[in-house]
Every structure is written in structure tokens, then in C-alpha cells.
Amino acid sequence: MTQILIVGATSAMARGAAFAWAAQGQRLLLAGRDQAELTRLAQDIRVRFKTSAQPVALDLDESAAREAWLDTLEAEHGPIDGLLCAAGWMPDNETMRHGEPALQVLQRNLTGPVALINAFADRCEQRRHGFIVGITSVAGDRGRQSNYLYGAAKGGLAIYLAGLRNRLDAAGVPVLTVKPGFVDTRMTFGLPGLFLVADPFWVGEQIVNAQSAGRNEIYLPGFWRLIMLIIRHVPEFLFKRLKL
Numbered sequence: 466m467t468q469i470l471i472v473g474a475t476s477a478m479a480r481g482a483a484f485a486w487a488a489q490g491q492r493l494l495l496a497g498r499d500q501a502e503l504t505r506l507a508q509d510i511r512v513r514f515k516t517s518a519q520p521v522a523l524d525l526d527e528s529a530a531r532e533a534w535l536d537t538l539e540a541e542h543g544p545i546d547g548l549l550c551a552a553g554w555m556p557d558n559e560t561m562r563h564g565e566p567a568l569q570v571l572q573r574n575l576t577g578p579v580a581l582i583n584a585f586a587d588r589c590e591q592r593r594h595g596f597i598v599g600i601t602s603v604a605g606d607r608g609r610q611s612n613y614l615y616g617a618a619k620g621g622l623a624i625y626l627a628g629l630r631n632r633l634d635a636a637g638v639p640v641l642t643v644k645p646g647f648v649d650t651r652m653t654f655g656l657p658g659l660f661l662v663a664d665p666f667w668v669g670e671q672i673v674n675a676q677s678a679g680r681n682e683i684y685l686p687g688f689w690r691l692i693m694l695i696i697r698h699v700p701e702f703l704f705k706r707l708k709l
């Protein structure tokens with residue numbers, strides 16, 4: 466069995482993936498800031514699935530060296546075979562456009578995840594073993610006035626993952642990019658104008674299935690690929706006039 470590190474493990478989507486992996490008997494390291502919730506989740510998984518699940522402290526806002534963090538984690542829990550990075554942050558639109566929150570959106574959705582994935586990617590490449598999954602968003606496919614800071618971070622992460630996939634293919638290390646549309650989670654709770662909202666546990670299961678099938682990039686649900694294809698092809702002179 467493999468050991469999988471899930472970052473942003475309190476996310477409902479990440480929980481869905483954690484349950485699906487635990488049902489296969491995989492061992493889990495559940496990382497994030499909320500130790501009380503992660504401890505509850507780990508205990509729940511151990512009881513339900515009779516597999517190992519441990520809470521791990523990680524704050525992507527801190528610019529600590531992630532290589533050393535991974536060394537310590539592996540010394541304590543053994544080698545890590547896979548990484549799911551589900552962490553992200555999307556404050557309301559007005560908040561995220563200015564000052565410190567703008568930088569935090571970039572840190573929590575792009576630079577923080579990249580620092581960790583970079584460190585994990587290097588050891589995967591050396592070992593010629595492992596896998597990486599990153600959750601980006603359809604918001605990264607085209608900048609819109611309603612969330613372009615978040616979209617820029619997610620789009621950046623998608624480009625980063627594509628490059629990493631290209632680099633790690635030679636080492637036999639698959640990299641999966643996940644682009645969800647609207648999902649019913651804490652992040653979207655109470656937001657106006659949502660449509661075609663997906664169940665987060667279903668999304669989590671699809672992530673696990675796509676990873677084991679060796680997929681490169683998935684939209685969840687799949688119809689978002691067509692929606693975003695259309696949105697990406699609206700001419701800019703028209704697009705800039707839309708209230709999106």
C-alpha cells in the first residue's frame with residue numbers, strides 16, 4: 466500500500482478523495498492548519514476504513530523550506546508515494562482585489578502550493594516513483610472581473626502543473642491537473658449565481674479514479690471542458706463588455 470499526503474485535507478473534496486483512497490487501504494497523511502478538525506477526520510478514517518491516517522500541521526502562508534518539512538515528515542511516517550494539493554482560498558471579490566488579501570490569494574493558491582509540490586517533485590524524480598495531483602479551477606482558464614486574482618493564481622498553478630507533467634514524464638511520475646467547476650463546499654457556501662453545482666464527495670472520488678487511470682487533466686464535472694472551451698473562444702472585444 467502507498468502513503469498519500471493530502472494538503473488542504475479539511476476541504477470536502479479532499480475528504481471525498483481521502484475516503485476513496487482509504488477504502489483501497491492507502492495510508493494517509495492529512496495536512497493543514499486546523500489540527501482539531503484534522504485529528505477528528507483522521508480518527509474517523511481509521512475507524513471507518515481500518516487504515517492509517519495521521520493529522521499533520523502545515524500552513525502554506527509560512528515560507529518555510531519544504532524540503533526539510535518533507536524530510537521530517539518522512540522520517541516520522543515513512544516514504545510518501547503521492548501528493549494531493551487541494552489547498553486554496555477564495556475570499557469575496559472586493560476583498561481579494563486589494564492589498565494583503567490579494568497577495569494571500571496568490572500565496573494560498575499558487576506560490577505556497579508550488580513551493581511544496583516543487584520539493585515533492587524533486588524526490589519523486591530522484592526515486593522515479595510517486596504521483597502528484599493539484600486542484601486548480603475553471604476560474605484559471607480565462608480572466609473575469611469577478612475573480613481574476615483567484616483565477617490568475619489557479620491559471621498559474623495549471624501552467625505549473627502542465628510543465629511539471631512534461632518534466633516528470635521521463636521519470637514515470639504522473640501529474641494530474643484537476644479543474645472543478647462549482648462545487649458545494651465551504652468556499653462557495655452562500656455565493657450568488659452558482660449553477661450546475663457538484664457534490665464534493667463525488668468530485669473527490671473522480672479525482673482518485675482519474676489518478677489511477679493515468680489522466681493528465683480533468684474538468685469536474687466533464688461538461689465544464691466544453692463550457693470553458695466556448696468561454697475561452699469568445700473574442701476579447703466582446704468578452705471585455707460582459708459582466709462575468
Ligand SMILES: NC(=O)c1ccc[n+]([C@@H]2O[C@H](COP(=O)([O-])OP(=O)(O)OC[C@H]3O[C@@H](n4cnc5c(N)ncnc54)[C@H](OP(=O)(O)O)[C@@H]3O)[C@@H](O)[C@H]2O)c1
Pocket residue numbers: 472473474475476477478479497498499523524525526550551552553554555573600601602603644645646647648649650651652653
Ligand atoms: N468549491 C468550488 O466550487 C471550487 C471550484 C474550483 C476549484 N476549487 C478548489 O478546490 C480546492 C478545495 O476547495 P474547497 O472548495 O473544498 O474549499 P475549502 O473547504 O475552503 O478548502 C480549502 C482548503 O485549503 C486549505 N487552506 C487554505 N489556506 C491554507 C493555508 N494557508 N495553509 C494550508 N492549508 C490552507 C483549507 O484549510 P483550513 O481548514 O486550514 O482552512 C482547506 O482545507 C481549492 O483549491 C479550491 O480553490 C473549489
